[in-house]
Amino acid sequence: GDDLTGGRVTLRTRLLVAFLAVVGVPLLVGLALLATTLPRASAEQQERAVLATGRLAAALVVAECDRARAAAEAAGRAVLAVPADDVAAQRASLASLVDRGVADGLRVVDAGGRATQVGEVPVVRGECTAGALTGGSVVARAQLQQSGATAPGEALAAVSAADVLGDLAGDGRQLVLVEDGRPGGVPAAVARAALAAPGSPVRAEGRVAVAVPLREGSPAAVLVSERVEDGVDVVRGGLGVVLGAVALAAVLAWLLARATTRPLEELGGAAARVAAGDLSSTIDVRTRDEVGVLAGAFNAMTEELRDHIGQLEAGRDELRAGLARLGETLGATHDLDRILDVVVETAVVTSGARAGAVLLREGEELRPAAARGLAVPGAVRVGEGVAGRVARTGVLAAGRPADLGGSPAEPAADAVVAVPLRGTGPVLGVLVVLDPRGGAAPSPDDVATLTTLAGQAGLAVENVLRHRDVQRLAVTDELTGLANYRSFLSTLDSEVERAARYGRPVGLLLLDVDHFKDVNDTYGHQRGDAVLAELAGRVAAQVRDVDTVARYGGEELVVVLPETGAEGAELTAERIRCAVRDRPFADGGLPVAVTVSLGVAVHEPGRETADALVRRADEALYRAKRAGRDTWRAAPAPQA
DSSP: OHHHHTTSOOHHHHHHHHHHHHHHHHHHHHHHHHHHHHHHHHHHHHHHHHHHHHHHHHHHHHHHHHHHHHHHHHHHHHHHTSOTTOHHHHHHHHHHHHHTTSOSEEEEEOTTSOEEEESOOOOOSSSSOOEETTTOEEEEEEEEOOTTOSSOEEEEEEEESHHHHGGGOBTTBEEEEEBTTBOSSSOHHHHHHHHHSTTSOEEETTEEEEEEESSTTOSOEEEEEEEOOOOHHHHHHHHHHHHHHHHHHHHHHHHHHHHHHHHHHHHHHHHHHHHTTOTTOOOOOOOSSHHHHHHHHHHHHHHHHHHHHHHHHHHHHHHHHHHHHHHHHHHHOOOHHHHHHHHHHHHHHHHTOSEEEEEEEETTEEEEEEEESSOOOOOEETTSHHHHHHHHHOOOEEEOTTTTTOOTTSOOOSOEEEEEEESSSSEEEEEEEESGGGGSOOOHHHHHHHHHHHHHHHHHHHHHHHHHHHHHHHHBOTTTOSBOHHHHHHHHHHHHHHHHHHTOOEEEEEEEETTHHHHHHHHOHHHHHHHHHHHHHHHHHTSOTTSEEEEEETTEEEEEEETOOHHHHHHHHHHHHHHHHSSOBOTTSSOBOOOEEEEEEEEOTTSOOHHHHHHHHHHHHHHHHHTTSSSEEEOOOOOO
16 A cells, blocks of 8 residues: 555556566567577578579570470481471471470571471570570570581570469569570569579579570570568568567466565555564465465564563563673672572573573683582683683574584583673683473574673673782782791781780791892803792792791892791701702703791790880891801790
């Protein structure tokens, strides 16, 4: 209807035009080809027919000439067999030959010029008569040599050409025997053109003509001519047929377009009502053809759409609730475990999945950090399985696990969606949901929702990790990875306070690398930094987990030994000294021999402050250096 077309060209019009184009264009093309090729083909065919007629006529004339020549020779022999003075006998012999059909007319002239003739014999100069073949005769001459005569006589025989060649003429076609260049009954221009190209059809004065010599080198020829046929009548007839076919095609196309578009108009109206929000709109199925199938499919689609919208509304409510919880969690806490639990719960609920999990990347492994609906899965190597590949490539994966290169170590599922978790940098982990919507293929909407959720979760995880890094860097030395000076002071104050409360000693070691300036000057500061980093590792390996190793400043380290007396502190100092001296430092280049000097001090509960303990350890360190380095010295107990 007009409400559906909006003033545009309707489908019915397009179908009508298309049908006419399909039918009419080939017809018009065929007519054009007919109009261009038919006249040429007709002309060629006419030329071939004229040439064939000329050749046949020439062959027949030659045959008649041979027949006349044989008749002339027979007449001469018959006359010579009769006495020369018996004219009656000579006429009787010639009449007998004519009666037998040997010739239509015979004439014998003896050496004395006396002639005996039966029938009509035209007087000719050459072999054949000049004139129309249909009304003329072919005349042949034979020489007679009588005994005793000084000059030869001659015998002539005439054979009518009308009976032989009459069927080749007619319908405007002319057959003329040309002898010595004198045709009769043919326009001069046509004759000249034909005689100028013997054996080839020519056109002149609106006629097609050909001159075919009777024999090679013979001055006599058969000239055939007829008016030119241009094929216009055939083209006009073809045009009439084409126009009639186009008119019939137009009627049929209109009926076909009308029958096709009427049910489509009904379908379009129903679709417009559905688009406007009326999901109760249906179409009556009247036929079982393709249109009826389409109407049934439309009704089924409408019903499915009603169900789908109901599910979407329910899912929307769940999504809103999940996103509200997620927003509250992301904005109110740095608790990574709680954040990941809410992310997994939201992903499972919004996608209708059977289960879900978040795996965080630690080096070359993905370790489970939160899960719902399944036992916590084991670690997955980066690059292996669906989750491992997503972590490696950073590209979302959705579909059947077998098609995505799933690993037997991963939980079994009919369908899986794995989305990378990333903030502003590399992939931090992977969000995985199993069997969304009951195991069906994940829909684009579910994938888009999970992608958005993973993006928010990735930023939240990145913020938590950065917060942890900031907290760690606040108490950690960047070069050695040990506690920094601020952390050392806080730890020492706490241990001194606790020791005073419970009456337990606290040991303190202060160590310095011997001649460290020489290491920097000889090997460079980068190598010096590498030595300090390796030194931190060796020292940490010689103490307990409860002990604290910190960087005091420059090449000086400090060790806090809770609940450790003088003997334990001195044993620890010796272990550290030996661990440094016994093996050169090879990390980062050529081996470097390094030794350290240590100052040992022990805090006695209630007798000094933390600052005083540090000063005593520092004094003991200088005494060790003055003693030659690569040794340790213990500070005396504090004065009461």
